[in-house]
Amino acid sequence: MPLIGILTLLFTACSKDDDSSTTDPAEDLVLPKTIRYTYIDYPEDNSAVNVTYNENKIVEVLGVDGSSKSVFTYDGDFISQIVDYDIDENGNEVFDFSNTYTYKDGKLSSALSKEVSSQDGTEFYVQKTVYSHDSDEYVSYVMYDVNEETNEETKYGEGRLYFKDGNLVKDEEFYEGESSYADTYEYDDKKSPLSNVLGYNLLLDNSKEISKNNVVKESFSYSSGEPNIDIYEYEYNEDGYPIKKTEIGDNGEDYIITEYTY
Numbered sequence: 602m603p604l605i606g607i608l609t610l611l612f613t614a615c616s617k618d619d620d621s622s623t624t625d626p627a628e629d630l631v632l633p634k635t636i637r638y639t640y641i642d643y644p645e646d647n648s649a650v651n652v653t654y655n656e657n658k659i660v661e662v663l664g665v666d667g668s669s670k671s672v673f674t675y676d677g678d679f680i681s682q683i684v685d686y687d688i689d690e691n692g693n694e695v696f697d698f699s700n701t702y703t704y705k706d707g708k709l710s711s712a713l714s715k716e717v718s719s720q721d722g723t724e725f726y727v728q729k730t731v732y733s734h735d736s737d738e739y740v741s742y743v744m745y746d747v748n749e750e751t752n753e754e755t756k757y758g759e760g761r762l763y764f765k766d767g768n769l770v771k772d773e774e775f776y777e778g779e780s781s782y783a784d785t786y787e788y789d790d791k792k793s794p795l796s797n798v799l800g801y802n803l804l805l806d807n808s809k810e811i812s813k814n815n816v817v818k819e820s821f822s823y824s825s826g827e828p829n830i831d832i833y834e835y836e837y838n839e840d841g842y843p844i845k846k847t848e849i850g851d852n853g854e855d856y857i858i859t860e861y862t863y
Contacts, residue, residue: 669685818833
């Protein structure tokens with residue numbers, strides 16, 4: 602799994618309507634340095650990452666096995682780009698994926714993703730999402746495919762994000778005017794592992810991971826069919842940050858365990 606994908610499993614932050622994460626200096630020091638992932642049914646996918654910071658700005662996420670890396674770039678207090686690399690046996694960094702962000706009035710206005718789509722790394726799959734901040738509790742967005750040669754944008758869908766108390770409580774997307782799927786979330790009242798990372802709360806393309814608390818229940822449903830429900834259980838340290846998260850699927854069995862070392 603690309604590290605950007607891994608990061609979306611764990612990143613959380615402060616309320617989305619803040620211009621940036623405003624945290625107490627002491628809280629800025631509470632940041633996980635190592636995160637380990639255990640996949641119960643697929644142990645060959647078990648992995649770990651080391652995270653480095655410059656104060657409360659995230660700088661780099663490096664796979665412990667040295668095979669992948671994510672690099673973060675800031676423009677002031679705002680994350681302007683995340684680039685994901687594979688690292689080959691000679692130590693060369695090979696571009697895999699990137700997200701580039703623009704802001705207006707201190708809020709995210711667009712996210713441009715670029716992903717390698719050919720084995721030789723010369724062709725890319727490009728998408729763009731444009732956000733409209735209708736209120737502090739409601740954000741709409743439009744999704745486009747982008748022709749990498751002509752930059753022509755073709756709309757393929759739209760969506761809505763609903764917030765309450767600084768947490769994303771619903772994310773729904775529509776295609777051709779019809780509801781395609783909806784994701785709803787419930788939360789605890791504890792701090793999320795990376796809630797002190799500056800600017801991460803503004804990255805609306807990261808779905809529930811921008812919330813300030815930890816998801817305890819997620820319900821995912823398509824326009825037809827029964828919802829799939831995942832339950833999340835936590836162990837916390839004395840400061841109220843998770844040190845272990847267990848994801849439990851519809852069948853009642855554990856399938857991913859995430860452990861945090863601060």
